[in-house]
Amino acid sequence: MAVLFDTAGFLRTLPITGAAARTARLNQWLHHHGADTTLLLCDLNPDSRPSGAWPLPVRYLPYESVYEHPQRLRLHLAELAPDVLVMSNTQLTVRYGRELADSAGSALIYELHDDEAALLCSIGDEGHDDAAVLQAAACAAADGVITFTERDATTARALGATAVHVVPCGVDPGPPPIPQPGTAARVVFVGNMYYEPNRRAVQWLHDVLAPALPNGVVIEIIGRYPSSLRALADRLRLRGPVRDLRTVLETATVAVAPLDTGAGMKLKVLDYLAAGLPVVGTAEAFVGIGEPEQWAVETGLAELPEQVDALLHDEVRRRRLGKQGRRLVEQRYSWSTHASNARAAYRAIAEQYRTHPRGTPPGAAARELAATPPYWLREWRSRRTTRPTTTHKDPGRGMSDYTTGNDDSIVGELAEDIDCARVAAEAALDLKFTENAIVGYGQRSMVFLAETAVLKVYTDRGQERASRESAGLRVAAHAADLCIPDVLAHDEMPGHLSWLACTRLAGTQPAPDVENTTPILGQVAARLHTLPTHRFDELTGHRRRLRELPDGATLPHQAARQLDAALAEMAPLAEQHCTRGFVHGDCSSRNVLLADGQSPGVIDFEGSGSGCCYDDLAALVLHESLLGPRDRHALLDAYDTERRRLDPAAAAVRGEHLAYHLVIRARWIMQWAIDLDPDLAAEITELTPWLLTALAGTEEVR
Structure with missing residues (x-):
């Protein structure tokens, strides 16, 4: 069997229209039952992104091969030599279905999805008379007609079809549903x-x-x-x-x-x-x-x-x-059952074609009528498919400049889910995001850009991170002298990847070699930490969760065990000095944007919450000074000065408590960097002796 369809109804392999769902599921099950089935997809849709994840053989055809120069289809059909050619597009069936099937020695099957004349009449479209003429011509051209219901079978017979088979739609029942606890209706x-x-x-x-x-x-x-x-x-x-x-x-x-x-x-x-x-x-x-x-x-x-x-x-x-x-x-109504019914119908039509062909070529008037592109095709005709590029973001090390199209990655596995989230956001905002995606560290998120907006799609712990980010953005918007993106729309409900869209800020990351940008980073942190606690009601708690590492003899594993022992000894006393405030969660130069004449911008709040502000200070000192080129004393002095400007009663940074949070952050990095980023784990290992002496009080942190 060869089945001609188009990609307008798909996001990669995911059907987003009823006709596409019927075509994809039925032919998947036919293939599963051993039928030699090939789906010929006219690639109209830029969101289809040719995929190798189809559960049956699929050939992507250029637009021209189907809508402008269909003779090229003959080469595919000659190679496939199908017993039947299945078409559901009425106009294409009339234009060349009969000729194409005969050239391949195939029976032509017209799958009638709608009573198109009745549908157009119901919506007030004046083309319903032409639709009736075209469907009658398609029924006459075909050797057999497939409908989903007896009602549509009656319509097909009224249009002149003689060999009509009813093959209902189905569903993949899956496991029995699990009753859900009481929630909002x-x-x-x-x-x-x-x-x-x-x-x-x-x-x-x-x-x-x-x-x-x-x-x-x-x-x-x-x-x-x-x-x-x-x-x-x-x-x-x-x-x-x-x-x-x-x-x-x-x-x-x-x-x-x-x-x-x-x-x-x-x-x-x-x-x-x-x-x-x-x-x-x-x-x-x-x-x-x-x-x-x-x-x-x-x-x-x-x-x-x-x-x-x-x-x-x-x-x-x-x-x-x-x-x-x-x-x-x-x-x-399982697809497995109806795939068997479809295969039997195809066999009967193919046998009839071999012995007593029934289809008749449409007349010139019908063919001329079929040459007019349908209204939906005019939209797709001007589009062209592009393969998206993905750029990986390495937090703490800036943006790398390489791209990947690796479908074995997490991003590749979730390609359809990511497309769904992007399309949902585009519809919600009436915006078009670029298909070039910035891929976050560890492929835990993907970022798409529009001229005025940024879309983040979360591929790991999406509900939690989207909720944190939306709450953090709303609370941080009250910070003095900072530019914070506005939340435009977000969705973190079960059933798909969570996403969040916000306004796009102007500016670039602070350059490490510019002396006056170091105080700005301290000032940014101070402004976030001066947010009043009465605004924290919607924030979740922020605390670094340290998990036990598996046994290992490498230097990073040894360093991690040393940090664990020091933390266990110091925690009871150190925790008493933690003060509640707003925590950004990843406070560093990579999440600050500077633009002439504007207050600093702050982005990436997915780790935000209510916790000890020293967590942010530890991130700043570790990434910007201990692992970076900035002077930590200048950084902390600027922080203290700005805190006192905003809150004269604010206490200066306590070096011993900062050392405690530096060790926590270093240990937290170790638990994922050992596997995900060995180079970073090695850098933390080299810092471990200094961190331990700082925690013990024999090394000055301030």
């Missing part, structure tokens, strides 16, 4: 909001359902959406696409499907049922999925708010419906 809707029926549904959720539900109920919209829907965020939570849809759904309370038009089966409903969610929807939403009385609440739009509210207050009924819906998809 969440009503969820999934869909591609560029699709007009889904867009209308979301507008209805905003205008009708949201005002009818009790305060505190969150209506969550999952899927990519155009910037025109951003205004609905006052009542709806717009999540954007997520990689792990199952996790998002399992933590929801009720799923809704307020659809007033459409065709085919609604994959969103099958996903709801697989996650054990009770569903409230219209009759249109449940077409092709059997009788909904036992596993859903079918109702009209007028009564839907009342039904949702009743279900939110009836946990017993929610659980019963969820279990029955889950049982339904397990028994009748």
Whole structure:
């Protein structure tokens, strides 16, 4: 089998439209069952980024090979020699489907996803008559037609199709959902909001359902959406696409499907049922999925708010419906089952083609009509795919200048998740971020830039770090004489990678060879540490967590054990001198930006919290002086002077307490640098004797 599709519905291998999901999942299972299946993808989409992670053979084709010079497709089909060629794009099927299939000796299958005339009519598009003509021509050209429901099969026969097979959509049920503890009520809707029926549904959720539900109920919209829907965020939570849809759904309370038009089966409903969610929807939403009385609440739009509210207050009924819906998809709607049905249908159509071909080439009028690009193609036509470049950030050592495209890295493994987060942020902000990504140390985050904004996507402990950073930015915004980025949007909910977008500051990092930048670093820390404690309510506690290192005979391991012993002895007394304040968490020149005529800017608050301010001072002294070229005395003198200017009662830095936090920071670095950055671990090892004497009081730190 050869299946012709395009990348407009994908982020790498992740489908973000219903048609793409159907194509990807069905053919994945066909391949799993041993069918020789190849997906021919016309690469329209700059976000598709050709990937080797597909679970079946895939060939990426340039735009020209499909939409301008389709004769090039003959070479691929001649090599593949498929029994069947499957196409779902109506216009391409009419333009050259019959000719292409015959040239390869293949049966042509037209997969009818929508009653396109009815759909266009429902949204007031004047092209519905042309759509009916084109679908009739596609049905006539094909040797067989695949539909998802009996209703669409009737439409296909009315359009002239004679060999029609119904192959429903499916779902990968996965393990049984685990009941979640009671949380805030969440009503969820999934869909591609560029699709007009889904867009209308979301507008209805905003205008009708949201005002009818009790305060505190969150209506969550999952899927990519155009910037025109951003205004609905006052009542709806717009999540954007997520990689792990199952996790998002399992933590929801009720799923809704307020659809007033459409065709085919609604994959969103099958996903709801697989996650054990009770569903409230219209009759249109449940077409092709059997009788909904036992596993859903079918109702009209007028009564839907009342039904949702009743279900939110009836946990017993929610659980019963969820279990029955889950049982339904397990028994009748797995992709494994329907892949077998599809393979049988393909065989029957191929056999019929070999003995009694049925397809007839479209007439000239239909072919001329099919030559007009569809409205969605005009948008994609001007785009070109680019491979993203990634630049690695080495904290403490500046920005390195090399790039990587290693798909075996953490970034490669999470490529689809990262794309989802970027697309969600772009939709939320109506901005376009560059595809060149700055990759953080250890690949724990990726940073994308726009002209006025910065997007950070967290690949490690994302919920915690995004929450810390957003809270830290909001609190630090009250610091005197500092420029702090404004939080524009963020998302740290389960089910996908957390991200945060903030305004982009002007300036560059302080140069180490410029004498007057050293006092500025001390002043920046003092201004952060003078923030009043009454603003700390939303901050989480900040404390370096030291974990036990495995046994090792290397010098860094020996140094780490020496630091452990010294800390154990000094901790009881030293901890008494810790004072609560705002902690940046990574206070150093790499996170300070200087611009002419402006106050210093401070960035990167993902480690911020409420703790002992000496943690920041230890970071400054260690990275800027002990491991860098700056004079620590000038650094600390500037800090003390600025603290007293802002708070005359502030005490001067205590050298012995700073030594304690220097040892803590050095030991914390050791626990990850031994494996992640051996050169840094070696530098800390060389410092260990000095640190130990400083902690013992025989070396002056101030």
